[in-house]
Amino acid sequence: MQDVPRAVTVVGGANMDISAQAGGALAAGDSIPGTIRYSPGGVGRNMAENLARLGVPVRLLTVLGDDAFGQALREATTALGVSMDGSPCISGGRTATYLSMHGPDGEVAMAVNDMDILQTLTPARCAQTLTQMQHDALLLLDCNLPAPTLAYLLAQGHAAAVDGVSVAKCVRVANQLKGLFLLKLNHMEAQALTGLEVRSPEEAQTAARALQLQGVQRVLISLGALGVCWADLDAVPHFRASRPVPVSSATGAGDALMAGVVAALQRGAALEEAVAYGMACAEITLSSTFANSPDLNHAAVRQQQQRSFP
Numbered sequence: 001m002q003d004v005p006r007a008v009t010v011v012g013g014a015n016m017d018i019s020a021q022a023g024g025a026l027a028a029g030d031s032i033p034g035t036i037r038y039s040p041g042g043v044g045r046n047m048a049e050n051l052a053r054l055g056v057p058v059r060l061l062t063v064l065g066d067d068a069f070g071q072a073l074r075e076a077t078t079a080l081g082v083s084m085d086g087s088p089c090i091s092g093g094r095t096a097t098y099l100s101m102h103g104p105d106g107e108v109a110m111a112v113n114d115m116d117i118l119q120t121l122t123p124a125r126c127a128q129t130l131t132q133m134q135h136d137a138l139l140l141l142d143c144n145l146p147a148p149t150l151a152y153l154l155a156q157g158h159a160a161a162v163d164g165v166s167v168a169k170c171v172r173v174a175n176q177l178k179g180l181f182l183l184k185l186n187h188m189e190a191q192a193l194t195g196l197e198v199r200s201p202e203e204a205q206t207a208a209r210a211l212q213l214q215g216v217q218r219v220l221i222s223l224g225a226l227g228v229c230w231a232d233l234d235a236v237p238h239f240r241a242s243r244p245v246p247v248s249s250a251t252g253a254g255d256a257l258m259a260g261v262v263a264a265l266q267r268g269a270a271l272e273e274a275v276a277y278g279m280a281c282a283e284i285t286l287s288s289t290f291a292n293s294p295d296l297n298h299a300a301v302r303q304q305q306q307r308s309f310p
Contacts (some may be wrong), residue, residue, distance in 0.1 A: 005266040007057040007134045011126060011153060012044020012142030013118055014062040015096035016069040022104055039291060040076045041098060043142040043165055046252055046292055050259035050281065052081045053296045056266055059083040061129045063121045065093035086129045093117045118144055123152035130156055140262060143169040151176060163258050164189035178215030184258045190221045204229035205237035218271055220261060222254060228279060232271040240275055245283045252291030257282040280304040
């Protein structure tokens, strides 16, 4: 791989994650002692942070409110080297927020997301940033974006990678798959876009082939703990099994996978090598209590790839 990667422009969500961990059994209508944590989040912002940690020149285009959360997100993100020039602050807007309540076992009991501010990330707001993109930069989009904005960005002729985000949101690109440089989905999102059941590596490979036939150049389908199916251009789809690693938290692992694959591709790697690199990024993130591991960097990923597992 090249020492200096090509640039990436990320367009997507940035939100403040608020996580509450109950110290005992939850009871409706009652309060209980526990632990509450705040941390920067959002699929687009997470991918941008991971790319910066991996040494990739990266710009993030998102929208923030003129509130304390918006200021904190901007400061935390730019401190890592992510450019946010052009990301507007909406007067009177509420910065996107994700609030989750976890039982004593760590499982999510309920959650609320407030992402309405992303509706203000219109094609007009994106236009100036696109004119400033380097000619060899990759456009990395998450499907939290409004459908008209996704359609506009994908119609501009830039090489574009897309993260499906969720079953409900990945269908926003269902009619714009032709020519996509890279599409990353989990098994449920792959089912939503292909109409095929995706529960096994073999079924994931069939779904990947169906997406290839719709014009997607490179496909990633994550099967979580099982591994990742990948397909490059017109080649036969392949599957790479996950390695057993200690898991502190699964949050952010998918974002790390996508960021790692994109970082390796921007360094000139073939997709097979990029998938191995991205899976090593996910392993490091799984072993961290943070959605974006502070231990993630290019040297650490290379070292992780050389580790042997029983």
